[in-house]
Amino acid sequence: xxxxxxxxxxxSASMGDRVTITCRxxxxxxxxxxxxxxxxxxxxxxxxxxxxxxxxxVPSRFSGSGSGTEFTLTISGLRxxxxxxxxxxxxxxxxxxxxxxxxxxxx
Amino acid sequence: xxxxxESGGGLVQxxxxxxxxxxxxxxxxxxxxxxxxxxxxxxxxxxxSFISSASSNKYYADSVxxxxxxxxxxxxNSVYLQMNSLRDEDTAVYYCAxxxxxxxxxYFDSWGQGTLVTVSS
Numbered sequence: 001x002x003x004x005x006x007x008x009x010x011x012s013a014s015m016g017d018r019v020t021i022t023c024r025x026x027x028x029x030x031x032x033x034x035x036x037x038x039x040x041x042x043x044x045x046x047x048x049x050x051x052x053x054x055x056x057x058v059p060s061r062f063s064g065s066g067s068g069t070e071f072t073l074t075i076s077g078l079r080x081x082x083x084x085x086x087x088x089x090x091x092x093x094x095x096x097x098x099x100x101x102x103x104x105x106x107x
Numbered sequence: 108x109x110x111x112x113e114s115g116g117g118l119v120q121x122x123x124x125x126x127x128x129x130x131x132x133x134x135x136x137x138x139x140x141x142x143x144x145x146x147x148x149x150x151x152x153x154x155x156s157f158i159s160s161a162s163s164n165k166y167y168a169d170s171v172x173x174x175x176x177x178x179x180x181x182x183x184n185s186v187y188l189q190m191n192s193l194r195d196e197d198t199a200v201y202y203c204a205x206x207x208x209x210x211x212x213x214y215f216d217s218w219g220q221g222t223l224v225t226v227s228s
Contacts, residue, residue, distance in 0.1 A: 043218035
């Protein structure tokens with residue numbers, strides 16, 4: 001199985017800051033990675049797929065980059081509504097696996 | 108509007124069975140693969156199962172293989188998860204999620220609100 005590791009597990013930043021979350025895979029994924037946002041008590045929401053493609057309706061302050069085993073989610077200009085937990089997910093092979101999650105908070 | 112709605116969760120004793128249902132609307136259900144993903148209380152996301160659009164391919168997480176079975180009825184726009192031999196560690200919110208539909212890439216673009224399964228004596 002492909003193991004997914006996220007860092008940091010928690011980040012607290014000020015409004016307007018740039019926030020970067022890293023996801024590492026135990027083997028190469030090419031570009032087969034997605035990012036999700038999950039707010040408390042809600043279902044996850046797809047933000048980015050294929051490493052850098054923005055899902056329809058997602059604000060452009062969210063961006064993804066990377067390939068192979070290292071990927072990044074960037075929030076450019078943190079807003080209060082971005083407070084959530086973010087997960088990466090590899091879409092290369094079954095079993096599908098998720099990262100451990102990164103909780104983003106506002107200072 | 109694309110929607111998926113789960114039902115069937117509840118309290119069940121260890122060793123018991125439960126069947127979850129998920130109905131899709133607002134899209135051509137028979138054209139999409141579907142998945143089940145679960146989340147234990149206070150924990151992260153765990154993928155559970157996949158079923159292709161015509162039911163020709165099914166995959167399961169190691170933790171549920173042999174105990175859970177996924178199926179679908181495209182005439183009813185529904186996908187199911189039959190859960191047998193339930194264990195305490197199966198306690199979770201179970202989400203039904205539509206596959207985005209990219210060739211050989213599996214991502215989940217539409218999720219239901221989730222249904223809670225509690226396994227306890």
